[in-house]
Amino acid sequence: MTETTIKVxxxxxxxxxxxxxxxxxxxxxxxxxxxxFEPPRFFEAFLRGRDHSEAPDITARICGICPVAYQMSAxxxxxxxxxxxxxxxxxxxxxxLYCGEWxxxxxxxxxxxxxxxxxxxxxxxxxxxxxxxDTVRLALExxxxxxxxxxxxxxxxxxxxxxxxxxxxxAPRKSDLMxxxxxxxxxxxxxxxxxxxxxxxxxxxxxxxxxxxxxxxxTDYPMYEGRIVSNRGLDIGVEAFNAHFVxxxxxxxNALQGxxxxxxxxxxxxxxxxxxxxxxxxxRARAAARRAGLDARCxxxxxxxxxxxxxxxxxxxxxIRLIEAYEEFDPACVDIVPRAGVGMGAxxxxxxxxxxxxxxxxxxxxxxxxxxxxxxxxxPSIEADxxxxxxxxxxxxxxxxxxxxxxxxxxxxxxxxxxxxxxxxTIDRG
Amino acid sequence: xxxxxxxxKFSSCDxxxxxxxxxxxxxxxxxxxxxxxxxxxxxxxxxxxxxDIAFVEGSVTTAHEAELIQDIRARSSALITLGACxxxxxxxxxxNGADTAEFIATVYAHPDYISTLDxxxxxxxxxxxxxxxxxxxxxxxxxxxxxxxxxxxxxxQTPAHATCIECKLAGHVCVMVAGGQPCLGPVTHAGCxxxxxxxxxxxxxxxxxxxxxxxxxxSARLAANGTARRDIGRLFSTFNxxxxxxxxxxxxxx
Numbered sequence: 001m002t003e004t005t006i007k008v009x010x011x012x013x014x015x016x017x018x019x020x021x022x023x024x025x026x027x028x029x030x031x032x033x034x035x036x037f038e039p040p041r042f043f044e045a046f047l048r049g050r051d052h053s054e055a056p057d058i059t060a061r062i063c064g065i066c067p068v069a070y071q072m073s074a075x076x077x078x079x080x081x082x083x084x085x086x087x088x089x090x091x092x093x094x095x096x097l098y099c100g101e102w103x104x105x106x107x108x109x110x111x112x113x114x115x116x117x118x119x120x121x122x123x124x125x126x127x128x129x130x131x132x133x134d135t136v137r138l139a140l141e142x143x144x145x146x147x148x149x150x151x152x153x154x155x156x157x158x159x160x161x162x163x164x165x166x167x168x169x170x171a172p173r174k175s176d177l178m179x180x181x182x183x184x185x186x187x188x189x190x191x192x193x194x195x196x197x198x199x200x201x202x203x204x205x206x207x208x209x210x211x212x213x214x215x216x217x218x219t220d221y222p223m224y225e226g227r228i229v230s231n232r233g234l235d236i237g238v239e240a241f242n243a244h245f246v247x248x249x250x251x252x253x254n255a256l257q258g259x260x261x262x263x264x265x266x267x268x269x270x271x272x273x274x275x276x277x278x279x280x281x282x283x284r285a286r287a288a289a290r291r292a293g294l295d296a297r298c299x300x301x302x303x304x305x306x307x308x309x310x311x312x313x314x315x316x317x318x319x320i321r322l323i324e325a326y327e328e329f330d331p332a333c334v335d336i337v338p339r340a341g342v343g344m345g346a347x348x349x350x351x352x353x354x355x356x357x358x359x360x361x362x363x364x365x366x367x368x369x370x371x372x373x374x375x376x377x378x379x380p381s382i383e384a385d386x387x388x389x390x391x392x393x394x395x396x397x398x399x400x401x402x403x404x405x406x407x408x409x410x411x412x413x414x415x416x417x418x419x420x421x422x423x424x425x426t427i428d429r430g
Numbered sequence: 431x432x433x434x435x436x437x438x439k440f441s442s443c444d445x446x447x448x449x450x451x452x453x454x455x456x457x458x459x460x461x462x463x464x465x466x467x468x469x470x471x472x473x474x475x476x477x478x479x480x481x482d483i484a485f486v487e488g489s490v491t492t493a494h495e496a497e498l499i500q501d502i503r504a505r506s507s508a509l510i511t512l513g514a515c516x517x518x519x520x521x522x523x524x525x526n527g528a529d530t531a532e533f534i535a536t537v538y539a540h541p542d543y544i545s546t547l548d549x550x551x552x553x554x555x556x557x558x559x560x561x562x563x564x565x566x567x568x569x570x571x572x573x574x575x576x577x578x579x580x581x582x583x584x585x586x587q588t589p590a591h592a593t594c595i596e597c598k599l600a601g602h603v604c605v606m607v608a609g610g611q612p613c614l615g616p617v618t619h620a621g622c623x624x625x626x627x628x629x630x631x632x633x634x635x636x637x638x639x640x641x642x643x644x645x646x647x648x649s650a651r652l653a654a655n656g657t658a659r660r661d662i663g664r665l666f667s668t669f670n671x672x673x674x675x676x677x678x679x680x681x682x683x684x
Contacts, residue, residue: 010470010477039441039491040546045533046524051664057634061521061669064445064567104452112451112472123473125461137458144454155625157452158445158567159636162629169631249539256538332630406474 006401013113032386036255047369052078053165060159068101069349071163073356078165081343081360089329090167095224097153099319103146105350106308109413111139114305117407118201135197138190145187152180167333181323191313192288198306199292206389207299211264212272215348221280222348238346241355258377265380268352270307285314301411338364349374351413375414433482436468440488440495445567446513447471447487481506489515489550503557514566516553518638519672523550564619566636566669572621589620590641593633597624605632612657617643638670645679659683
């Protein structure tokens, strides 16, 4: 019997520390293991006893790449527990902040972390030094404009300080947002050019029949709020998440693994949102997707790089719309009266569905906290992709297989810092 | 020869090293001046050889990390920590003094799969650190100053005075005196430009203690303003909870 192990002990160009192992026996894959060894930090434990008002700032520190996502899910869960409604202008401003994070996170991943896989470079800096300087500079400019939204609304790019349970600390000045709008008008062309760049890449011809899960909103492409839906007919309120999804703890990972209650792997993130909510994208974003060769249905995860670019374009348009409609509001925050309660919140982080649930004591302090990040939910799907997509390339050189495995994992824009509670690659041929 | 830079991650959120990629206008210029030899968040290149500069993000929370930092120190000329985790332990230092086994059991179904130390500790508890950059997250402007100063062979200009001074320079109305809100500005290290007061919010101390902070005097003032004892304790025990001055003040409000 021939046995081979292909492994990567430190997966690069992802946020956090993960590893991967494929075990091959007699030319057949017998096991795939996607391992998160990012050290556990125990947020759900030390949140207990903290005040409800501290959750957005503390949970932001789970991830420096998508802190806004943590803040958005946290505030909604808290507001449900406390029984308060946040005004529409305050909610629109939250969607604007989220647009900024989608742009910066999507462009960071697509251009700086994922594109080098398609073009055969170690990094975006090597790409820039070898004839792709214009693309990298374009991406950096677009990412910067996304960050400028986060700064203008949230105070700073990483761990914004303006988000508050019940609303905001301070509604930004319209004139400050209009200054960002000028850059966003330029970003429309940059984002469209970036979609076209991704269309020129070559994609492995692979797809799977995924169970796709995302939020869905009555009118808007999902981001800040909505119901949880799937392509298998699921349509539930956010508060029913735990009745339909479970988290398992496996020996090879410091991240819990999400599955449906029936034990199925599922996929959350840009591919799920695009397939489930395509008709809610703007006409310009749909046209850019069509030009890039995407139909309304796309189950090739390697094409997620284009979907991220399309979503970044959409987020630019959406940010312009929100800024133009924005009117300063006062008070910035509704009054909060502490009470006992349970609250749930789910939003669409750039890399997928992010669920928070808290139980509060009568004095408003946190009794229990549950946080289910997108990468934890995607882990079983990542393992299934590896098993399914590399079976026909096992005769190729080790380095080539390893690169394909890494690219396959990066399709998910895995955020390992988030999921701990993830990456290195091992192919075990015995 | 360009100096070789290694960027290393310990227990953290990735946000401080992301600040390097967030230098959108300067990143390619930095890459021209410095050989970014190891930076797994951005490049596949392997960790080999000696570094002229090592940037370390994150705190030490596992036995593996405690060994790794020794190896990185031995292979680096200048070791510089980036941010609150590496400099004081970070938010995860909230587990220090708690029951680790109970913490593991709270989060994980199979505690036996989890390997972790009882504490989250700053890098300086383990090896000699040449410079510590504050913040949760660090300031991009201070990071660029640190890179420029390091290339020029001079000390970075990152004043250790209070956020209060930046706040006065920015011309903000005092959120504590005029607004009655709890604010850590008087005892917090400068660097953010007094961001929170600019958003009508008290400073929450993410840059950690300033030089010689008088935390007891601030606590007395907070109490006089009506801040509950438990809330004063919480205020000092967030992202720099393990910084000695903040830890002691939080303990005094247990």
